[in-house]
Amino acid sequence: MYYLELGGEASDTSLALAEAEQAAASGITRFAPGLATAHVIRPERISMLAYTRAASTVVGCTEVDEAALSELVQSASFSRSGTVAVRARNVRNTADISTQSIERAVGAELVAQGFDIDLESPKHELRVCCSEDTAIVGWTVATRRGGFGGRAPTRRPFFQPGSMSPVDARAYVNIAAGRQLPGGTVVDPMCGTGGLLIEAGLCGAECIGIDVQTKMSTGAAKNLNRYLPDSQWSVLQADIHRVPLRAKSADAIVFDAPYGRQSKVAGDSVETLLSSALHAARRIGPRCVFIADDRYEALVETAGWRLDEHFSRRVHRSLTRVIHVLT
Template sequence: MYVLELGGQDDAFARREAASAASAVDVLAPGLATARGISDRVRHLAFTHRVCDLVGTTDPDIESAAALLSAATIDREGSVAVRAVDVRASTGIDTQQAERTLGGVLTDRGFAVDLDNPDHVLYAYFSDPDGDEEGGTGEACCALGWLEAESVRDFGERQPTDRPFFQPGSMDPLEARALVNIAGAGPDATILDPMCGTGGLLLEAGLVGADVVGGDAQEKMVSGASENLRYALDGGGHPDRDAYPEPGEWEVFRSDASALPVADTTVDAVVFDAPYGRQSRIEGELAPLVSGALGEANRVAGRCVLVADRDWRDAGTNAGWTITDYFRRRVHRSLVRHVHVLE
């Protein structure tokens, strides 16, 4: 069993993304989840910071954590360090005191403490729904776990404004990564974005090893997305290659999202950010555009992740999809993104 340290404030969304790289993901406490199994893909999750091999859970106080650690079986050798986290500042625990106390337990059990370069790191997560301003779910607890994997946190180095081609309104890489993960991006997967814009979703899917295909109605966007993908996946814009799988192949073309030049069932998933009402000259243009794109997505793939500025669940159902998940994600006061997961 594993404990997952979630990021952001939307635990349900983070758990859904984590389920693309772990099995049997479930609620533990605010900012925390459990999983029965994990894959290498956890290193490329956006809203899971760390995955730890779970030692156990107990009450969210230092004395209970120390008692749990004292009684636990520890099948490890080498030096250790302890990191305590007051998840979302929900418990008011003294994390330094927690680290000293738990470090003392490990020292008493014969382990050498090395704070700079330990062989093993024990994380102690203290979380309480009553102290979570976002009203998190789960029970108050302390979860102890040995660090198993950390996600690659390089999103700040890959901002849309740093790409060769930029347009206002481009999605943040962190959000884009989560969406393509939910879609199933990874080695051996092919991901299609029929409204690719500047290529941000395709870029994140390609970085984690997927082959990516994009279409857009505007030649300017096709050219710009191609430039960005060439830079990020083929050239010097690619991040540390040791931290990622080999980038996938890519192709971008000009097309109508409701009449894609793609054969039936030839891609694994479709993911797209539909035009927002304020971006369309005529509000009435959106319904047939999105409905047509959803119909085409259902023809070419078995899964779709749709992002929009409104609820399109009825359109998804009418296009033959089953809505398996739906999230509302606030970007700022005037924009809420609606995330639809369709299968």
């Protein structure tokens, strides 16, 4: 059994669980605020998630109390040796505890069992996560790789206002194509500046982007060239009403639909653009995730898709994104 430390806010929990389930784990169950358990994980894929901070093998769980945690570690049998470090977290600040005190108490029990403490480069890391009145303890298996800040939209060679954050883009790519990564083909038929494609490529996908505007297709290519120098990708300038891709040529389609000022630039109504995009996606791949500023069940059904689930993600006061997951 494993436990997952979820990132984001409480409102992001469903999104985090869906991403982990599609890309890196199975048999997931909510355990406590900010925490979940899983029967099986893919450690190499945990590092590629956006909304999971770490995965650990479960040693045990108990109440949030130094004495109880010390007793749990004292009674456990560890078939490992070498240096260790204890990392305690107050998950989403929901527990009334001192993480430093817990680290000292648990560390003392490990020393009593013959371990040496090394906080800089330990061979093993024991994580203690406290959420409300529950604590869960486990040995770290994998942690999120991070580095999203270096790919912030404003740091890219080509930038346009309203670009999606790389953290959110990674999550949507994983929900769309996670089970096919690495190695699958991901298509973004409204690629804009290429943010979704960057994250797909970093996860090991072959990427194909399409945009009707020369400025966008050229700019997206510049961004992909910067962040995916060794990956397979292409960006095409084409009309969403005539997507130049063969049937069943992709493993997943993911796109951020235009809204607000973007929809006026596109010329057609949002509904017309979405209808064409969804019909094209249905032709070229078996799974689709699209992001919009509203729910579009009728368009989804008309295009022949089934809406598996949807999530709402508040970006700022005037924008809440709705993530549609289709099969």
